[in-house]
């Protein structure tokens with residue numbers, strides 16, 4: 001029997017979490033279709049997906065709950081009503097996630113509690129919290145470059161995110177030229 005092209009066993013699938021993706025196309029499409037602002041501003045789905053990438057990079061380093069971090073990335077700004085001052089958007093994002101649990105995604109009570117807090121508090125500038133919340137907030141703050149702001153190290157929560165920014169700041173400018 002040929003090796004190397006075998007279909008992974010159920011055991012392997014479970015280990016790799018195949019078929020158990022948190023951010024499905026259906027979830028993302030549903031979130032996009034209810035979002036009031038489209039993708040032309042600073043808080044649209046391009047931003048959500050960059051936060052998702054940042055979160056996926058950070059979570060294995062911080063020990064955060066990856067599922068919560070992934071859900072945070074697509075829910076935290078999903079209820080924004082404008083691109084500027086919108087102090088209630090984090091709370092609305094948290095409430096919306098609660099409403100959509102069981103319809104668009106599954107999460108345990110503990111995960112839901114973390115997701116709720118991460119969304120509700122994400123714009124308050126906090127740095128001290130559970131490591132999963134910290135990872136969510138850092139994933140968001142690492143994307144501040146899109147609005148022309150370099151993330152400040154003292155506003156980041158986790159050593160992993162601080163290291164990423166420190167590394168970026170050390171890079172010679174010519175290396176950043178396309």
Ligand SMILES: [Fe+2]
Pocket residue numbers: 043047051076077140
């Ligand atoms: Fe954000």
